[in-house]
Amino acid sequence: MQMQIFDSVRKKKLPFEPIREGEATLYVCGPTVYDDAHLGHARSALSFDLLARTLQALGYRVTYARNFTDIDDKIIKKINETGKSLRELTDYYIARYLEEMEALGVRRPDIEPKATETLDAIEAMITRLLESGCAYRTESGDIYFDTSKDPLYGSISHRVQSEEETQSRLCELKSGEKRHPKDFALWKACAGEEDVCFDAPLGSGRPGWHIECSAMIEKHFCGNDRYTIDIHGGGADLLFPHHENEAAQTRCATGHEIAKYWMHNGFVQIAGEKMSKSLGNSFFLKDALALYPGELLRFYLIGVHYRNDFNFSEEDLAAAKKRLDRLYRLKQRLLPGKAGEADAAFREALLAAMADDLNSSRALAVVDEMITVANEALDEGRADKALRRAWLGNLALVDTVLGVGGSDPYAWFQHGIAPEEKERIEALIAQRNEAKKAKDFARADAIRDELKTLGVALMDTPEGTKWEKL
RNA sequence: GGCGCCAUAGCCAAGUGGUAAGGCACGGGCCUGCAAAGCCCUGAUCCCCGGUUCGAAUCCGGGUGGCGCCUCCA
Incomplete structure (x- = not known):
């Protein structure tokens, strides 16, 4: 490809x-x-x-x-x-x-x-x-690159300097300093006590x-x-x-x-503005990681093509969480089980998207479609062992190429739950299942509501009751 | 002032000449004790104006709006 x-x-x-x-x-x-x-x-x-x-x-x-x-x-x-x-x-x-x-x-x-x-x-x-x-050395000992010596200077950024700009700025330049406004420092001579300098044949500096x-x-x-x-x-x-x-x-x-x-x-x-240290509107990773799993931030961030600007918002992040949840629910349905080779057509589609200038957004759409197909087959009971192994293989490929979906689904849905809290939740679920067995639905629903206030959602499946931290 | 990027459904977001991927939200349905989850169905002619073309969200010109670089910056 x-x-x-x-x-x-x-x-x-x-x-x-x-x-x-x-x-x-x-x-x-x-x-x-x-x-x-x-x-x-x-x-x-x-x-x-x-x-x-x-x-x-x-x-x-x-x-x-x-x-x-x-x-x-x-x-x-x-x-x-x-x-x-x-x-x-x-x-x-x-x-x-x-x-x-x-x-x-x-x-x-x-x-x-x-x-x-x-x-x-x-x-x-x-x-x-x-x-x-x-390059040339100034009176202060700094060494500058002489941009006028490179006829191709400007060919990377396609920036051509106007004569006027060059002229006007030149007049402001102090004698003994750099010769041209676009010249830049290669080596800065040691500026004294407060500076960090390295001894070098070029002179002490950095x-x-x-x-x-x-x-x-x-x-x-x-x-x-x-x-x-x-x-x-x-x-x-x-x-x-x-x-x-x-x-x-x-x-x-x-x-x-x-x-x-x-x-x-x-x-x-x-909020529509470039985030930068100088603007003081930085969202630091340490703060983001304290709030959200790293894998979610990754998934959210790769949902937009790398060349576009990315506007961060909590709402969009929440939507991304739901989207990733879908992947993990499928994985949960497929486990325990062994991953086999990824499906050839899926592999082709995923790699084709990424090979096209890293179209990760399209790649995620390919993943979503695969999830739908798998869920459909699972619902209809026509998911044989070979299919299940291929789907797990697909998810493994997604983890390899996109770096998401590699976690244990239980760990994913129970992110940030302490062991004692988990015990308590599972005890309540056991009680609810008892009540359900006895057809005491009022009590079963009351327990479910109680769990909901703890931020826990339940899902009754043929394989038992599953729960997720919201 | 110079240079450049962007503008697609309520929201996020692919799509760079042939009649609009995907996700979230909303509504309807199947399933379920009821839910949840899952599945199905439902929504846009692509900022505006003009042009090129058999045909344009996609190309060209002109607007409007947003952002960035030109100084340290991912």
Whole structure:
């Protein structure tokens, strides 16, 4: 099956033709670890988790890297505010990030490079840029990339600067500082006591943000003479200037393009507005995960195509919960039982949706239709062992490709119930069944109402009474 | 100011030239002691105007509305 990818530089869907047959190399811009992750970080991680899973399901050998920016102005600011060490602070947020991503079912990338562990490659790349004249040093000791040296600068974001803008801004530039408004720092000279500096042949200082990704990619991937990696991903806000700058650095330092395809995920919005740290309207994952199962958040978030904006709302989340419940009810009907091979037509439809630029929304519709067909056959008593095994196989495939539906259905419906509470609920259900047996329906209904006030819904089935936490 | 994205039933959301997937909610039905669950049935001509075409939600032009990038940002 042919994977189609929407390339955000060429702005169209293209067949994915990797640098090396049967392999796929992926690099995604990860978080700057100075604060808790929010739903936007989850969206990005989830989008590219789906990409990695899909490519794997299509038979590619995937090498996936996602970085941690662990040296940056904001991190330094926070260190100075809190009195913590750089490592203390960044290790803490990295651990939190990884925990939260795990709760969302995001698989760990193969490579998780940190800026502070890539200084050798960063310095090597800056040195090359200085030697080739693509970078220059200012009086203060900072090193800047000279965007005017790259004729292809702007080709990633399609941004062309107007002459006027360039002229007017140029006048404001102080002498001794950067030469052009679009030039950006590769290396920042040590700014004193409050700064975090590394000793380097370039002079004591620290790397700029953009150079780290280029250096990491060069360090961990080899590519061919035209591209270093197949796919570069990240949030839509990184297209400019971050990715433009990355591309320029790599182009000037190595003579080839950094990536063959670029993919950018849309934003998570709260009440129709972009959620961001600077706007102060962040919905942090730690708060979301305290309220909802990670798997539900995942299911909710992948219900919208990755390139569209996602508007978060509690109502929509509740609807997503009901939709996922349906999957787990089917699974409950099929268990205990062994999963066999997934149905060929189902597999084809699911993978076709995902291979089409990660159409997870369509993939979920395929799953819903499968659930309906299975329930229908089950209702009509024509579900033989082979069918049941295939359906469990389908659900296993959904778990592999989409990362949802892999939990135990009982655990799913009884999320957050304490053992003693569970005992009490089951005792009440036993009493109700006694009453039902004695045809004392008034008492049976009274017990059901009592359970309802505890947030427990009952379902009488041929296999006994099932219950769910609402 | 420059550049870009989006606008589909009450809500969420696929669909990128051939006469509108799926989910939630609503209503009706089957099933059930009654429910719940499950299944069946029921709903939109796709923001507005104009154009291209045998044919457009899908292409082009012009509006209106929302959002984003241009500074750190997933």
